[in-house]
Amino acid sequence: MNRYAKDFPILKQEVNGNPLVYLDSSATSQKPFQVIEAVEQYYKENNSNVHRGVHTLGTRATDGYEGAREKIRRFINAGSVKEIIYTRGTTTALNIVAACYARARLQEGDEILISPSEHHSNLIPWQQAARATGAELKYFTLEPDGTLDLDKAKAMINERTKLVSVAQVSNVLGTIFPVKELAEMVHRYNGVLVVDGAQSVPHMKVDVQELDCDFLAFSGHKMAGPTGIGVLYGKESLLDEMEPFEYGGEMIDTVDLYESTWKELPWKFEGGTPNIAGAVGLGAAIDYLETVGMDEVDAHDRHLAAYALEKMGEVEGVTIYGPSTNRTGLITFNVDGVHPHDVATVLDAEGIAIRAGHHCCQPLMRWLDVSATARASFYLYNDEADIDRLVQGLQKTKEYFGNVLG
Amino acid sequence: MSLDDLYRRVIMDHYQKPRNRGRIEDGAVTVDLNNPTCGDKISVQMRIEDGKIEEAKFIGEGCSISLASASMMTEAVKGLSVEKALQLVDRFSEMVQGEEIDPEEFPLEDIEALQGVAKFPARIKCATLAWKALEQGAKESADQD
Ligand SMILES: Cc1ncc(COP(=O)(O)O)c(C=O)c1O
Numbered sequence: 001m002n003r004y005a006k007d008f009p010i011l012k013q014e015v016n017g018n019p020l021v022y023l024d025s026s027a028t029s030q031k032p033f034q035v036i037e038a039v040e041q042y043y044k045e046n047n048s049n050v051h052r053g054v055h056t057l058g059t060r061a062t063d064g065y066e067g068a069r070e071k072i073r074r075f076i077n078a079g080s081v082k083e084i085i086y087t088r089g090t091t092t093a094l095n096i097v098a099a100c101y102a103r104a105r106l107q108e109g110d111e112i113l114i115s116p117s118e119h120h121s122n123l124i125p126w127q128q129a130a131r132a133t134g135a136e137l138k139y140f141t142l143e144p145d146g147t148l149d150l151d152k153a154k155a156m157i158n159e160r161t162k163l164v165s166v167a168q169v170s171n172v173l174g175t176i177f178p179v180k181e182l183a184e185m186v187h188r189y190n191g192v193l194v195v196d197g198a199q200s201v202p203h204m205k206v207d208v209q210e211l212d213c214d215f216l217a218f219s220g221h222k223m224a225g226p227t228g229i230g231v232l233y234g235k236e237s238l239l240d241e242m243e244p245f246e247y248g249g250e251m252i253d254t255v256d257l258y259e260s261t262w263k264e265l266p267w268k269f270e271g272g273t274p275n276i277a278g279a280v281g282l283g284a285a286i287d288y289l290e291t292v293g294m295d296e297v298d299a300h301d302r303h304l305a306a307y308a309l310e311k312m313g314e315v316e317g318v319t320i321y322g323p324s325t326n327r328t329g330l331i332t333f334n335v336d337g338v339h340p341h342d343v344a345t346v347l348d349a350e351g352i353a354i355r356a357g358h359h360c361c362q363p364l365m366r367w368l369d370v371s372a373t374a375r376a377s378f379y380l381y382n383d384e385a386d387i388d389r390l391v392q393g394l395q396k397t398k399e400y401f402g403n404v405l406g
Numbered sequence: 407m408s409l410d411d412l413y414r415r416v417i418m419d420h421y422q423k424p425r426n427r428g429r430i431e432d433g434a435v436t437v438d439l440n441n442p443t444c445g446d447k448i449s450v451q452m453r454i455e456d457g458k459i460e461e462a463k464f465i466g467e468g469c470s471i472s473l474a475s476a477s478m479m480t481e482a483v484k485g486l487s488v489e490k491a492l493q494l495v496d497r498f499s500e501m502v503q504g505e506e507i508d509p510e511e512f513p514l515e516d517i518e519a520l521q522g523v524a525k526f527p528a529r530i531k532c533a534t535l536a537w538k539a540l541e542q543g544a545k546e547s548a549d550q551d
Contacts, residue, residue: 341444341469341532342413348528349409358445365445371467372445400409404418 002383004292007032011381018351021386026171026199026330026377027355028221031285035224038284042277050276051250051267065276068283069266072231075286076216077207082236082265086274089230090198091121093217094165096232096269097194098125100242101215102163108134110162115140115148115177116367117170120360122196122217126165135162142367145323146173154185161191168200172359172375173322174305174330176200183212192238198222202289202379203328204298208233220278224379225285229278232269239265246271297380301329304378308387315394321368330377332359335394338401340374346397352390411522412529413470420516421470426463426480434461435547437539441531446472450539452483454547459483459491464536471520471529476536478516488544495541502533 005011008030013020022030042064048057050065066081073081087093102112102125112126116139130137140156143149148166157164164186166177183193192214200206201216202223208216215238220229234242244251244262251271253261262268289297308331312318317336335343340356347354355375358365365371376390434451441447448466452459462480466473479498483491494512501507504524507514523533 339469341446341471341529345412345526345529346409357443362445371447400413404413404415405422 002381004032005381005383007034007288008381009033009036015351015353016349021352021382021389023376023378023382023386023390024353024355025202025379025382026222026375028227029202029224029379030381031224031226031281032288034288035226035281035284039226039277039281042280047277049273061276064280064283065274068279068286071283071286075290076201076231076233077209078233079209080236083208083233083239085232085234085239085266085269086279087217087230087232088228088275089219089221090119090196090217091230093215093230093232094122094194094196095125096245097165097215097217097234098129100245100269101192101238102126102129102135103132104243106130106133106135106162109160110135111138111158111160112136113138113140113156113161113164115166116142117146117173117175117361117364118165118167119171119196119198120362122165122167122194123363126163140166146170146175146321147323148175148177150178150181153182157185157189157191159189161186161189163192163194165194165196167196167198168206169203169328170322170364171199171330172332172361172364172373174327174332175323176326176328179213180211183214187212199328199330202297203301205294214238220282220285223282223285224288226275226278226281229275229282231282236265239269244268244271248272250274292380298328300380301378302327304382304384304387305329305331307384308376308378308390311387311391312394315391315398317398318394321373329379329382330375332373332375334370334373335397335401337405338397340372342401343374343394343397346400347390347393350389350393350396352393354390412526414519414522416516416519417470417474420474420477424464424473424477426461426477427465428463429465430461430463434463435543437543437546439535439539439542441468441472441535443531446532446535448472448476448536448539450476450480450536450543452540452543452547454488454544457488457548459486459488459544462540464539466536468535469529469532471523472532472535475520475533478520479536479540482515482517483540488548491544492541492548495537495544498537499534502530 046060048061050062186193194215195213197218201218216233221227248271319334321332344356430451434453436451438449446468450464453461464476502523
């Protein structure tokens with residue numbers, strides 16, 4: 001076990017008679033006891049609604065909720081907490097941009113540009129927004145290894161390009177997209193760049209001012225935080241001009257019978273009682289990651305990816321997808337002649353948890369010309385020994401299927 | 407949990423040598439289904455005459471369990487009345503969730519090998535995909551009569 005693994009109580013268990021090796025952090029990460037205890041403490045000692053009432057618990061809950069917002073602001077280096085909107089996760093954050101920005105502004109003749117490698121949650125909102133507004137949805141052309149050639153990207157961006165949305169890190173290929181350069185290209189024509197940070201924010205330092213992206217979406221549960229909490233970062237000037245996403249309590253200023261006005265940012269976008277415990281937990285997750293250091297997390301994940309590429313590459317009959325360098329901590333692969341579900345079942349019997357399926361990327365599966373793949377993904381609590389176990393598991397899978405298939 | 411409970415020899419045999427894989431030329435009810443959580447796809451065709459399933463065929467992409475189950479299904483329903491086939495769908499679905507099937511009611515034959523799926527809850531949907539397609543097609547044809 002590495003030195004971070006001891007902070008994650010769930011990892012200390014056997015699954016199907018073997019010590020658990022958790023290699024599915026891209027789907028959701030595990031939580032350290034610091035986060036679990038912060039959530040527990042919130043419910044045991046401070047639980048109350050936020051921004052209401054004058055009692056002491058209400059103040060504590062509000063302080064916890066707003067204190068976490070400040071931690072998030074610092075973590076991604078946003079200019080102001082007005083730019084940090086709590087959401088249910090990446091999916092909701094992207095849907096807010098599609099509903100409140102794209103649908104309000106785009107029209108026929110405009111173009112939305114995304115990549116065929118996008119997660120469904122960074123694809124369908126744009127499909128629907130394009131349909132509703134008459135704008136055209138276009139796709140970048142990817143290189144054979146799944147990377148983006150900047151010159152080709154540049155050729156696709158023009159004065160019609162009103163919105164570009166890409167994942168900074170692909171959840172299937174592990175590729176890192178050059179979002180800073182894309183932001184520059186898009187801004188030249190006054191378009192906006194939306195960044196799906198679901199797989200990047202948990203694994204590397206992301207500085208929204210340095211990238212100069214207009215929106216950034218990410219999920220707490222993939223970065224050691226609780227489920228049901230995530231973030232939409234947006235530039236204040238853009239958020240200011242957008243209509244609210246949900247109407248109701250918490251987000252209003254004054255309500256009359258026939259007309260109402262909204263609170264200022266960020267609360268304008270937070271209708272209803274929010275996920276307070278989730279926000280507190282996400283704040284604790286950020287504290288935890290900052291104690292480790294994002295540079296350390298990044299280096300650790302990249303090291304494991306390189307190690308896994310090498311070791312898995314030595315296993316005959318294993319195909320690995322995506323580029324061979326500059327990738328983050330996940331490896332998508334297939335074993336010749338064995339369906340990824342069957343690979344995952346055999347590994348599970350060994351106590352090794354991986355993902356099998358289309359990873360919410362059906363267009364990318366078609367692009368790769370496969371119906372499904374297996375994926376192993378790493379986080380700070382994994383180490384080389386986990387990858388060695390995976391490689392042994394893959395050997396077993398081949399042996400087992402070699403035998404049963406005779 | 408033993409892998410051998412899941413991957414029985416009969417299942418692997420159907421996976422490697424699927425029965426009734428292909429298309430029915432004409433006069434068939436076709437149902438295309440996919441498992442949205444994993445990307446498995448199946449297209450089941452059946453030729454129904456006078457309320458009886460004369461022939462069933464399938465094509466598809468998927469794991470060993472889903473393809474073997476499809477192959478077994480096409481054999482099991484051949485010659486059954488639509489009504490009886492729909493009952494078998496229910497029994498099968500109960501079986502892969504751990505219930506016993508009365509051998510008096512249905513001769514299970516190869517299908518019995520899929521009982522092991524009950525111990526692998528994540529794979530139940532793989533086993534039932536082709537049967538769901540059958541159910542849908544049989545109901546459609548019954549509605550038309
Ligand atoms: C790249 C990417 N985008 C978006 C999402 C959606 O995140 P969530 O399900 O937390 O909303 C995911 C998570 O699977 C992802 O990997």
